Amino acid sequence: MSGNKHKMRVGDSPWVRRTLIGLTLFLTFILLVVPLFSIFQQAFMKGAEHYFTSLVEADTLHAIGLTLVVAALTVPINLVFGVMLAWAVTRFEFPGRKILMTLLDIPFAMSPVVAGLLYLLLYGNNGWIGSWLYDQDIQLMFAWPGIVMVTVFVTCPFVARELIPLMQQQGREDEEAAVILGASGWQLFRRVTLPNIKWALIYGVILTNARAVGEFGAVSVVSGNIRGETNTLPLHVQLQYEDYQAAAAFASASLLAMIALITLLFKAFVEWRQERSLKIESDKEKQVTQ
Amino acid sequence: MATNLSVDHPRPRHKRVLPGLGLSLGTSLLFISLIMLLPMAGLVMQTADMGWEQYWSVISDERVVASYKVTLWAAFIASIFNGFLGLLLAWVLVRYEFPGRRILDALVDLPFALPTAVAGITLATLYAQNGWYGSILESLGIKVAYTPVGIVLAMAFTSIPFVVRTVQPVLEELSPEEEEAGMTLGASDWAVFRRVIFPALWPALMTGVALSFTRSLGEFGAVIFIAGNMPYVSEITSLMIFVSLQEFDFPAASAIASVVLMASLVLLFAINLWQARYLRRLHGR
Amino acid sequence: MSILIENISKHFGQFQALSPLSLNINEGEMIGLLGPSGSGKTTLLRIIAGLEGADTGRIQFGDRDVTNLHVRDRRVGFVFQNYALFRHMTVADNVAFGLEVLPRKERPSATEIKKRVMHLLDMVQLAHLANRFPSQLSGGQKQRIALARALATQPEVLLLDEPFGALDAKVRKELRRWLRGLHDELGFTSVFVTHDQEEALELSDRVVVMSNGHIEQIDQPGALYASPNSRFVFDFLGNVNVFEGRFEEGKWHNGIANIERPNTAEPKDGQLYIRSHEFFVSPSPTDTASLPLRIIAINPIGAEVRLELTPIDWNSNEVWEIDLPHKAFDKNCFEKGQTVYVTPKAGYFFAADAEKPILLNWEH
Numbered sequence: 001m002s003g004n005k006h007k008m009r010v011g012d013s014p015w016v017r018r019t020l021i022g023l024t025l026f027l028t029f030i031l032l033v034v035p036l037f038s039i040f041q042q043a044f045m046k047g048a049e050h051y052f053t054s055l056v057e058a059d060t061l062h063a064i065g066l067t068l069v070v071a072a073l074t075v076p077i078n079l080v081f082g083v084m085l086a087w088a089v090t091r092f093e094f095p096g097r098k099i100l101m102t103l104l105d106i107p108f109a110m111s112p113v114v115a116g117l118l119y120l121l122l123y124g125n126n127g128w129i130g131s132w133l134y135d136q137d138i139q140l141m142f143a144w145p146g147i148v149m150v151t152v153f154v155t156c157p158f159v160a161r162e163l164i165p166l167m168q169q170q171g172r173e174d175e176e177a178a179v180i181l182g183a184s185g186w187q188l189f190r191r192v193t194l195p196n197i198k199w200a201l202i203y204g205v206i207l208t209n210a211r212a213v214g215e216f217g218a219v220s221v222v223s224g225n226i227r228g229e230t231n232t233l234p235l236h237v238q239l240q241y242e243d244y245q246a247a248a249a250f251a252s253a254s255l256l257a258m259i260a261l262i263t264l265l266f267k268a269f270v271e272w273r274q275e276r277s278l279k280i281e282s283d284k285e286k287q288v289t290q
Numbered sequence: 291m292a293t294n295l296s297v298d299h300p301r302p303r304h305k306r307v308l309p310g311l312g313l314s315l316g317t318s319l320l321f322i323s324l325i326m327l328l329p330m331a332g333l334v335m336q337t338a339d340m341g342w343e344q345y346w347s348v349i350s351d352e353r354v355v356a357s358y359k360v361t362l363w364a365a366f367i368a369s370i371f372n373g374f375l376g377l378l379l380a381w382v383l384v385r386y387e388f389p390g391r392r393i394l395d396a397l398v399d400l401p402f403a404l405p406t407a408v409a410g411i412t413l414a415t416l417y418a419q420n421g422w423y424g425s426i427l428e429s430l431g432i433k434v435a436y437t438p439v440g441i442v443l444a445m446a447f448t449s450i451p452f453v454v455r456t457v458q459p460v461l462e463e464l465s466p467e468e469e470e471a472g473m474t475l476g477a478s479d480w481a482v483f484r485r486v487i488f489p490a491l492w493p494a495l496m497t498g499v500a501l502s503f504t505r506s507l508g509e510f511g512a513v514i515f516i517a518g519n520m521p522y523v524s525e526i527t528s529l530m531i532f533v534s535l536q537e538f539d540f541p542a543a544s545a546i547a548s549v550v551l552m553a554s555l556v557l558l559f560a561i562n563l564w565q566a567r568y569l570r571r572l573h574g575r
Numbered sequence: 576m577s578i579l580i581e582n583i584s585k586h587f588g589q590f591q592a593l594s595p596l597s598l599n600i601n602e603g604e605m606i607g608l609l610g611p612s613g614s615g616k617t618t619l620l621r622i623i624a625g626l627e628g629a630d631t632g633r634i635q636f637g638d639r640d641v642t643n644l645h646v647r648d649r650r651v652g653f654v655f656q657n658y659a660l661f662r663h664m665t666v667a668d669n670v671a672f673g674l675e676v677l678p679r680k681e682r683p684s685a686t687e688i689k690k691r692v693m694h695l696l697d698m699v700q701l702a703h704l705a706n707r708f709p710s711q712l713s714g715g716q717k718q719r720i721a722l723a724r725a726l727a728t729q730p731e732v733l734l735l736d737e738p739f740g741a742l743d744a745k746v747r748k749e750l751r752r753w754l755r756g757l758h759d760e761l762g763f764t765s766v767f768v769t770h771d772q773e774e775a776l777e778l779s780d781r782v783v784v785m786s787n788g789h790i791e792q793i794d795q796p797g798a799l800y801a802s803p804n805s806r807f808v809f810d811f812l813g814n815v816n817v818f819e820g821r822f823e824e825g826k827w828h829n830g831i832a833n834i835e836r837p838n839t840a841e842p843k844d845g846q847l848y849i850r851s852h853e854f855f856v857s858p859s860p861t862d863t864a865s866l867p868l869r870i871i872a873i874n875p876i877g878a879e880v881r882l883e884l885t886p887i888d889w890n891s892n893e894v895w896e897i898d899l900p901h902k903a904f905d906k907n908c909f910e911k912g913q914t915v916y917v918t919p920k921a922g923y924f925f926a927a928d929a930e931k932p933i934l935l936n937w938e939h
Binding site: 465467468470471472473474475476477478481485486489490571 | 624625626645646647648649650651652653655656657659660661662663664672673676677708710724725727728
C-alpha cells in the first residue's frame with residue numbers, strides 16, 4: 001500500500017523529485033554558494049591581521065562612513081515616498097494610476113550608468129540646473145549630495161513595490177471601517193494600516209538599504225571617485241581591486257557581503273513569521289469547522 | 291420629468307471615504323517628476339541639441355554597434371539560461387519539502403542583495419585562469435573570464451532572482467484541482483505538466499525572462515570586472531557610455547544613453563501591457 | 576459499473592478523517608453522500624476517485640480491484656467543486672483534453688475528437704460557447720462544461736464533489752433535474768457529495784448520511800425521511816423540535832410542560848423528536864400535552880406558515896419551529912407575542928440510553 005498514502009501531485013514520484021532537488025542543489029552550490037564563500041576566503045587570504053588592518057585604513061574607513069551617510073539619507077526619503085505612493089495607488093482610483101505604477105518600474109529597468117548620466121547632465125556644471133547652481137557656488141555632482149540623489153533614484157521603487165501588492169490584497173475595508181468608527185487620517189494610518197503592513201515596510205526598508213549601500217554604476221558616474229572624499233564602499237572595492245590589492249578589495253567586499261547576508265536572513269525571518277501566522281489562522285479555522 | 295430633476299438638483303458630490311488622496315498623490319507625483327521625469331527631460335534636451343547627423347554618427351559608430359551586439363546577445367543568452375534555471379528553482383522550492391529548502395529560498399535573492407561590484411570581482415576572481423573554476427575550465431579548453439562568456443555569466447548571476455520570484459507565486463497559487471482534473475482525465479504527469487501547468491506558468495515565466503533580459507541589458511558593475519572590456523569583442527553598451535563620460539564627451543554619452551534608455555522603456559511598457567492583457571483573459575473582462 | 580468499498584479508512588496527521596467503513600454501490604445507481612463539513616464525505620469521494628490513498632481497505636470497480644491503481648488509470652469522471660476548468664484553454668479544448676491525452680493507439684483522430692466534443696457540447700446545450708474561455712462563463716455554464724469534460728472519455732463511474740454548491744437556487748434546481756436525466760439516459764454509476772439534505776433526497780437513489788468519518792445511515796430517500804435511525808440523522812435532516820423529558824406518572828415532564836406517553840414507548844426518561852409539521856396549535860392545553868410557548872415570529876413560507884416559538888417556563892436548547900397550513904393558521908388568527916399550546920401528532924422517542932428511536936403516534 002505504500003506510495004498510495006498521500007495526495008498525489010505531478011512530479012511527486014521519488015526519482016523525479018530526487019533528480020530535480022539534486023540538480024537544483026548542485027547548481028545553486030556552484031553558482032551561488034561557492035562565490036559567496038569565496039568572498040570571505042579571498043578576504044582572509046593574507047590572514048586575519050591583514051584583513052583588519054586593511055579595513056581600518058583611512059580611505060576605507062572614510063568610504064564606510066560615506067556609504068552609511070548615503071544610506072541614512074536615502075532610506076527615510078524613500079520610506080516616506082514609498083508609503084505615500086502605495087497609499088495613493090491602492091486606496092484610490094484615479095486616471096493615470098496604471099501609468100504611475102509603470103513609472104515606478106523605470107529605475108529597475110534603467111541601466112544604472114544611464115541613471116547616473118541623467119543626473120550628471122541635469123545637475124553637472126554645464127547642465128540645465130547645474131550651471132545655475134554653479135553660479136550660486138553649489139556643487140552637487142562629484143560630491144556627496146549627487147551620490148545621495150542618484151541613490152534615491154535607483155532605490156525609490158523598493159518600499160512601494162513591497163507595499164503595493166500587500167495593500168492591494170488587504171483591500172480598503174479595514175480602513176473604511178475605521179473611518180466609520182470616526183478615526184482621523186493619522187489615527188487610521190497608525191492604528192489600522194501600519195500594523196498590517198509593518199513587516200513588508202521593514203523589509204522594503206532593508207532592501208532599500210541593501211541597494212543604497214551597494215549601488216555601483218550610477219554612483220560611479222556622479223562620484224568622481226576622489227579617494228577619501230567621494231568614494232563609497234563599492235567604489236572603494238573597485239579601486240583597491242584595480243590597484244591589485246585583491247585581499248583588501250575582498251576585505252571591503254566582505255563587509256558588503258555581510259550586509260547582503262543580513263538582508264537575506266531578515267527576509268527569511270519575515271517570511272517565516274508570515275507563514276506561521278497564516279498557519280495559526282488556518283489551524284484555528286480547522287478547529288472551528290470540526 | 292427626469293430631465294427636470296437633473297437640472298434642479300445638481301448631482302450630490304460624493305466625498306471620498308478614505309483620507310489623504312491629495313497629500314499622497316501630490317507627494318508621489320512631485321517626487322516622481324523631480325527625480326525621474328525632470329532628469330529624463332534633461333536627456334531629451336541634451337540629445338535634441340545635437341542635430342540628427344551627429345546623433346546618428348555617434349550611435350551608429352562601429353565600436354558602439356559592436357557593443358550593442360555583445361550586450362544584446364549576452365543578455366539574450368543569459369535570460370534564456372535563467373528561464374530554465376529559474377523554472378527549475380521555483381519548481382523545487384514550491385513543490386518539494388527537503389532539508390535546507392528555506393536556506394535555498396533565501397539564497398535565491400543573494401544576487402539582488404549583493405552589490406554588483408562585489409559580484410563582479412568575485413566572479414572575475416573565480417573564473418580567472420588561476421581561479422577555482424577558471425583553472426578547471428582552462429584545462430577543458432574553455433575560457434570564461436575576459437570573454438563574452440564571462441559577460442553572459444555575470445548577467446545571468448545578477449538577474450536570476452527575477453525569473454524565480456515571478457514564477458514562484460504563480461506556481462504556489464496554481465490550484466491543485468486543475469492538476470487533479472488532468473489526472474482524472476487520464477493524463478500522465480508529463481502531459482499534465484506540459485498541457486496544464488506549463489501554460490499557466492508561461493506568462494509569468496516570460497515576464498521573468500523579459501525582466502531578466504532588461505536587467506541584463508543595463509547591468510554594469512558585475513560585468514565590467516569579468517568582461518575584459520576589449521573593444522569590438524567584450525565591451526558592453528553601458529561601458530561605452532561610461533567611457534564617453536570619462537572623456538567628457540557628454541553628447542556622445544547622451545546619445546548612446548538615449549538608445550539604451552529607449553530600449554529599456556519600450557521593453558518595460560511591452561512587459562506591462564502584455565501582462566495586463568494576459569491577466570484579463572484569465573480573470574474575465 | 577458497481578463499486579465495492581470495503582473497510583476503507585483514512586487519517587490526516589492526528590485527525591481520523593474516515594473510520595473503517597464499507598459501502599456497496601450498484602451498477603447504474605446514483606448515490607448521495609450527505610453530511611456536514613468534516614464528516615469525511617469528500618475524503619471518501621476522493622478515495623474512490625484515487626485522488627487520495629486510503630490507509631486501509633479495498634476498492635473494487637465491478638470485478639476489477641482498483642485499490643492500488645493510479646487515478647489516471649481508474650478511468651472515472653470527476654467533477655470538482657469549483658469545476659477546475661483549465662483556465663488557459665477554450666471550452667472546446669477543455670472538453671477535448673481527456674481524449675487528446677489518450678495513448679496514441681486508443682486516441683481517436685483529430686476530426687473524430689472534434690466531432691465528439693461538439694456532440695458533448697450539444698448534449699450540455701452549450702455548443703455556441705465552444706470558443707469561449709472559462710472566465711467568460713457563468714457558474715451554471717461552467718458546471719455543465721465540467722460535466723461534459725468528465726464524460727468525454729465515457730467513464731462508467733461519475734463522481735461529483737458538491738456539484739451544485741456554488742450556484743444560485745434556481746440554476747441549482749434546473750441542473751439537478753438535468754443531471755438526473757443524463758444519469759438515467761447514459762446509465763453510468765454516480766456518486767455525489769452534498770451538504771444539502773434537500774438535494775440529496777431529491778436526486779439520489781440511496782442517500783449515505785455521514786458524520787465524523789463514519790456512515791450513520793444508508794437508505795432510500797423516502798425510508799430515510801420516514802425512519803431516521805439516530806439523533807444525528809434527525810438533527811441533520813432538520814425541521815425537528817426536541818423535547819427533553821423526565822418520565823414520571825405516565826408523562827414526560829420538563830419544567831411546567833408535559834406530554835403524555837403513548838403505549839408504544841418505554842416508560843423512561845429521554846428525548847422526543849417531533850417534526851415541525853406534526854403539531855396542532857391551540858389556545859389552551861389538550862389531554863395529550865401541555866406545552867406553553869410564546870410566538871416570536873410568523874413567517875409565511877410557500878404553502879405553509881412557519882411559527883417560531885420560545886418555551887414558557889420549561890427548557891429547550893433551540894427555538895421551536897412549527898409549520899401550519901394557511902387554513903389552520905387563518906382559523907386561529909395567531910399573533911406575535913401570543914401564548915399558545917402545541918400538541919404533537921406523531922414523533923420519535925429516544926430513551927436516554929438508546930441509540931435507536933421508537934416511532935410514536937398520539938390518538939386524538
